[in-house]
Amino acid sequence: MPLIRVRRAGVVPAAVLRQRLTPDERARLDRAAPADRDAVASVLLLARRAVAEACRVEPDAVRVRRRCPRCGSAAHGVPVADRADGGPVPHVSLSRGGDLVVVALCDAGPVGVDVEPVRPIGDDLARVVLAPGEPPAAGSHGLLRTWSRTEAVLKAAGTGLAVDPRALRVSDAAGRPAVRVVDPGAAAALTPAPGTRWWLTDVDAGADHIAALAALLPQDASSTLDDSSSPLA
Template identity: 60%
Template sequence: MPFPRPEPAPVVRTAPVRPAADLLPRLDAGERARLDRAPAPERDAVASVLLLARLVVAEVCGVDPAAVRVDRRCPRCGSTAHGVPRVTRADGAAAPHLSLSRTSDLVAVAVASGPVGIDLEPTTAGAGLRPDVVLADGEPPAPGPGGLLVTWVRKEAVLKAAGTGLAVDPRSLRVTDVAGSITVEHATPGPLTPPPGTRWHLEDLPLDPPRTRTHRAALAHLHPHSLPLPLPLPLPLPLPLPRAHETPRGRTPRRTPS
């Protein structure tokens, strides 16, 4: 009997934050409107993650970045000012799922064929976390230094993949880590329970050596029980964000067979 074919692994890209003024000419109208709503201290990171998201989706779909649109839709109130990222293609073809995360100096994007969530936090964020806000009753933090922050990042990745974000209490999840094998359990039933026949696959994301000391990152995505787990993700490929006069490196559109 042949082995089941594994699901394609999510595509993950990171990029350092660039000044919004450098990226503004490359943003589409919707991205510019979103940037206009961003607080001044967050504008550079917002512009960087918006452009990175569209470039990565275009890379995965094999189309020109101008043929891709990324917006948001809140599943609770219907607002387009916040909520889950959504991808649409100008050709009307099926679009992948998308998740974004940003800090003041680094942004990250994950693209997958099914629900996906990525979270990225600076290690300095760990100082403001409280165990009673992060951990379920009796749940230990992840082993090692900064374990509480690692647990927070892991849980937020699952919450993003589930489409709820922090509207659902992270204490409704219990994350266990035994010898590097991470599993997700549900301390309370609710919207985080995956569909029948699937499970949340959760992993810590490797970052380049300087970022390993300054950031923590995690990725969550749905994975069928019947298929083998994907191999651990390699180091995410950095994607330099182009200036107004540059073409994104390696962005010759790839056409998929019809």
């Protein structure tokens, strides 16, 4: 049974975390915009700790880096985990929004997570994210929740916003999480491979944040979600 882990943490000042980062992580931190550095330091440390927990190794034995699936660059792209001993690692996804960082891990297939701070949303977002005829997600902050679901799916697909968010629907007629590709031009990038399926759910991130989680799982497998807070300080 596929296990999907979600770890959440509040943002901690980069100055507090800097000495706990690896040299590569500190270099990434230094390249970040000053306003983003607290969240960047927090999500980098949380990701390495979460992978180490899943692999039952020490955090120093783990590296989480970037790799672009299209050009192979290490300067951007999807997160990829490595172990010093070459052992197996889960798929990993990172997100930061407001004062919260989130990491998702999946041992069965690509995973994507997105967290958004609750904030006023204008009608412009509807034109960017809603596929033709798609209802917003059910519940409060439905349009923002639609955006979070969409980001999670596109992260799991490995495309990010290189694919138009309107290429897929992430809610069924009742506004519940469901994935359907509606743009034939994006089918190759977003349609699951034979024997796999999209799995999508909302994640409880508290009253001040919206979060969603997507994964590509074996067709007939049910999943187990392990979701917890993991303070950094």
